[in-house]
Amino acid sequence: MTLNESLPLIIVASSLVPGLIIFFLAEHQATARTILNMFGAVLKMALILAVYYGILRGNEYEFRYDIGVDLEFVLRVDLLSLLFAILSSILWLVTTVYAIGYLEGSPFRRRFFGFFSICVTASTGIALSGNIVTFFIFYEFLTLATYPLVVHRGTEKALQAGRTYLWYTIGGGTVLFVGVVWLFVLGGSMEFDRTGVLAGLAEDHSRQLRILFWVLIAGLGVKAALVPLHGWLPIAMVAPAPVSALLHAVAVVKAGAFGIVRLVYDVYGIELADALGLLTPLAVIATVTIIYGSMRALAQDDLKRRLAYSTVSQLSYIALGTAIVGVTASTGALAHLVHQGVMKITLFFCAGNIAETLGVHKVSELNGVGRRMPVTMAAFTIAAFGMIGLPPVAGFVSKWYLGLGALEVGSAWIVAVLLASSALNASYFLPIVYAAWFREPDGEWKTYRTARYLETPWMLLGPTVATAVLSLAIGLFAVTQWSPLEMARQIAEELYSK
């Protein structure tokens, strides 16, 4: 096996192996655990960047392994997988630092970090999957790896949430299983780089292909939190902040969204999906989700729940962009995959900081918090502006492209939806920002965590600032060569030039 063949495998293993070793460490060996974790996270990022460099130079990275009969395990790197892999490796690194600070001194950290690494393994695997079977394997693997994280606190509420989470994801997985086998029966292993297999079947089997599409969307839609399959997401909020952060930014919900992108672009192919008339209903579902999520977010007083509903809404921009034909809209969708991740993780870090430092969980208790925790609230403000879509934060860029793309195909109603959604975003984020900076605090702040010079320990503050700066930077420098937007554009152009 050459290096180029084994690299995708090594990338996946770079978080799996540390994760497995962590299970065998003793609970108190925190230093060893930290070193392992950081080593894995840094190694993964370095390898992914190296592969990115190689891809730009025209190298190919593919790992194949025959499971038996016609089941083949394939890891392949293309630009789309890199986009997701880079996102997850960077955010894993940041979240690991955050989690180490967040969980300091709490019990069962071994279990937490073990499953945390395995969860990242699953999402990297999803990114690098080269065919539909491999994708499905990692997709289900992710469910298993995240369950212990959701119930980590072990409270009755957490267990209840875990149960809801499982019913939804196992149900979705089962439906997806049917879809994947059906797909397999129709068109073979569905290698993602060989789009067009299904196009040949379109004439004879168009009805079957249509039904199959919705079966697959139903399976993927659970993790992508499409209404009405989103019910688990706000409930899964009881998980510790780093878990929510990772779940909402890269792991679970992105797996679903990424799956939808793969399904439309690389399994059906955008032309076939369009020809079968699948895209407009998908766009409608996405817009309903966008509006519904925002409406529900408005009504939430619990900060994390508000963020959760905001995720439901923001995530569907990706599905929406995928459902619009055209380079611009696709660019917007793919860029939003990254942008939403970076901004949302910032918001969850902030919510975690406030909860950990001041014990505040409710939106109504945030009056004046900006004076007590200015850095955290500054980060929150940046990310919230991004979510609303104010320039120059990243969220503006993706919404701009989505809007342009919609206009290109003459779907003005989508622009109206985008504007309405922005207005709703503003109305649930701006009051927080306003209250935090301009209202008088209600009373003395309680303090649960202290740091000598900072408002909260640096391990919590550092990641927050880093992702906030990143969400500003990828917006500001969106047109430079190395931005996610540029990468998204390349992918989109390649897609339509096929």
Next chain:
Amino acid sequence: MNAAASSALLAVLIAAPVTGALIAFLLPVRLRATAGILTAAATTAATAATAWRVAADGAHRHALGGWGAPLGIDLYADGLSCVFLLMTGIVGLFVSVYAKPFFAQPEENKGATELFWPLWLILWASLNGMFLSADLFNLYVMLEVMGLSAVALAVLSGRPPALVAGLRYLLAAIAGSMAYLMGVAMIYGAVSALDLQIVAAGIEQGRSFRVAFSLILVGLLVKTAVFPLHFWLPGAHSTAQAPVSAILSALVVKASFYLILRLWVDVFDGSVTVAAGQALGALGAAAIIWGSYQALRQRRLKLMVAHSTVGQIGYMFLLFPLITVVYQDVAEAPWLAHAWTGGVYQAIAHGFAKAAMFLAVGVFAMAVGSDDRDSTVGLVGQLPMTTFALALAGVSLIGLPPSGGFVAKWMLLKAAFTSGQWWWAPVILLGSFLTAGYVFMVLRQAFAPTSHKIKLKPVPRTMEVTALVLGAAAIIIGFRAEEFLLLLDVEAAFQEPVEPHRANDR
């Protein structure tokens, strides 16, 4: 190794555990476990060697004493036998390793447990005998030995519930063997032969053969505990002691399943009908739903795992409707290979997973002193390895990737779609869903918080490790099906049509 020596290995597979059993019986009680484990290791090694030879040189036939059929008794090993032999060897070895510290615990070492080793090794010999016999009467003998030693093992503890369940088990086992024997007698009367190959060649279409085969089939269905003939299984499997439960659930029911499969494709392939295949599939489907649903309702862990066996056995029977179809040419039925491997894979994956699950539950029960579902609250903190073993086994039972159970369900589902028998698909999925329900119910308890630190009885580490190894095996076979399939392919019967009638030449 020359051909004669390697075919003599087949005899060793039966002789070794029998010898071990005799030695264990004669040795003082304290030395029995060691002798038992050594025998287990030797038998497993011989099994591996046999599988290796069969994979390399093709099927082996060994005439005991050099007589040969129809006068003497033949042993026969092809890919199908080897796959079952190997599973028995691996599960048997690790269960043996688990059993030694298990029976060393004072509270488990009651009743007649000193007889565990001789009985278990005899049972093992009869299992191997089932997989190797090429003769209907010899199979009957093995079936009887297997049934009796299994019942004896089930009641070793001497506890009243075990005795009650054991009696039921005994009656079911005897009724099953009787039906089988009557069928065999009818066949002997008609073709004057017992060797499978000769019988297969001599079978004609006709009512008497149908009746004979029906008797045999019903007898074996009772022994395999297929719905609705499963009434004896939950009691017997759940009241036995942990290593015994593992043996009964993982291995014993597989042997009679193997025999059904063997007879179906190799001997009675001309007499079976599409309707019969569908009927077996329907029983399997009912078993999947009923067994899994019952498992979900149980509050005692061992009962839950035992009911889960009923459900999982159902999956194996979906193989029959999928391979029993009318077609002219194999190329028209590309799903046959999938159905065949899916069904067998299910048997193997379930063997590993169920053994792991019973062993893990045994560890829980030993640590807490009860196998009530609620008593496992918060065990993950103190018994992480066993919780993990249980989770791995559960993943395979549910059929989540990557695991043996996933490969099995994938292939069955695919065969169901390709063959147009899509009606099995919802059953397969509903079963997975219910299985997920009970597996996660246990895991949820294990992860639940505890207000107080529970005082656990220490459990020997070996027991924890063996459960984990078997759980891992259920997952690992999901990563590498290729060798397994190559082995299964040796002289595979599915390469030729099951229906309509074919000239048999094995």
